[in-house]
Amino acid sequence: MFEIAEYIGIIAFAMSGFFIAARNKLDFLGVLISVFLTALGGGMMRDVIVDKTPYTFTNNTPALIIVAVMTLLVIFRFHKRESIENKPLFILSDSIGLISFSITGAIIAIESQLNLTGVLALSFITAVGGGIIRDVIINEIPFVLKTGFYGTIALLIGLTLYVLNRYGIMDIYSLSIVFVSGVTLRLIAYYKEWAIPMI
Numbered sequence: 001m002f003e004i005a006e007y008i009g010i011i012a013f014a015m016s017g018f019f020i021a022a023r024n025k026l027d028f029l030g031v032l033i034s035v036f037l038t039a040l041g042g043g044m045m046r047d048v049i050v051d052k053t054p055y056t057f058t059n060n061t062p063a064l065i066i067v068a069v070m071t072l073l074v075i076f077r078f079h080k081r082e083s084i085e086n087k088p089l090f091i092l093s094d095s096i097g098l099i100s101f102s103i104t105g106a107i108i109a110i111e112s113q114l115n116l117t118g119v120l121a122l123s124f125i126t127a128v129g130g131g132i133i134r135d136v137i138i139n140e141i142p143f144v145l146k147t148g149f150y151g152t153i154a155l156l157i158g159l160t161l162y163v164l165n166r167y168g169i170m171d172i173y174s175l176s177i178v179f180v181s182g183v184t185l186r187l188i189a190y191y192k193e194w195a196i197p198m199i
Contacts, residue, residue: 002107005179006043006055009100010062014039014069015093017134022078024138031070034134039066039097041130046105046122050112091190092183098150099182102127102157103175109158110165123158124151149189149196157182 017038021031040062044054056062105126109119128144128151135142144151160178164170188194 002104005100005103005107005175007061007065009043009097009104010039010065011069012093012095012097012100013130014066015073016090016097016131018070018073018078019090019093020134020138026138033137035066035070037134037137038130041133042101042126042128043104043130045129046108046126049122049125050108050114052108091187095183095186095190098127098154098186099157099179102154102182103161103179105154106158106161110161110170116159116162119162120155120158123161124154127151127154127157149194150186152196153182153186153189156185 014035017035018031020038021034024030024034026034040054040056044056047054102123105123106119108126109122112118114122128142132142132144157178161170161175164174164178
């Protein structure tokens with residue numbers, strides 16, 4: 001289940017990173033860095049925290065997925081489209097990536113026998129860590145700091161998986177329900193413009 005969620009997240013966040021790079025009119029190297037950081041940055045930080053060699057350093061599949069996604073997006077000229085960042089395809093891919101990586105972060109934390117704080121932290125870092133690094137490099141305020149409910153969803157996913165594991169009911173079926181529910185919640189929150197109150 002970890003590999004499935006990880007690959008789904010990589011595909012989704014590779015698309016998200018590509019759209020962000022296209023919006024900022026980056027050159028090819030800039031696009032490549034944006035895509036790799038968005039798709040792999042959070043997972044690399046997660047693995048380092050639990051003292052594991054980053055998954056992408058021991059498995060060629062993540063890099064191959066990213067190259068394939070970039071190739072398809074260029075072939076279909078998504079980089080030439082205007083305001084793609086606010087289009088349904090971007091929102092959907094970003095939502096899927098957020099939930100997938102929240103799940104993988106929580107799973108790794110649980111397998112590493114971390115407590116609730118650890119599960120929440122790894123779920124959050126895996127989901128938004130790569131995007132934060134990307135935005136800092138592009139010289140933007142990280143998206144997660146402007147849209148509070150975005151990061152909150154990652155924490156909710158971590159909390160949910162922690163509870164499911166404590167009661168021994170975390171399996172492929174419950175994870176699938178969490179995934180669908182999480183993506184649905186993210187989409188509703190986006191289109192309803194839900195947000196945590198600003199100070």
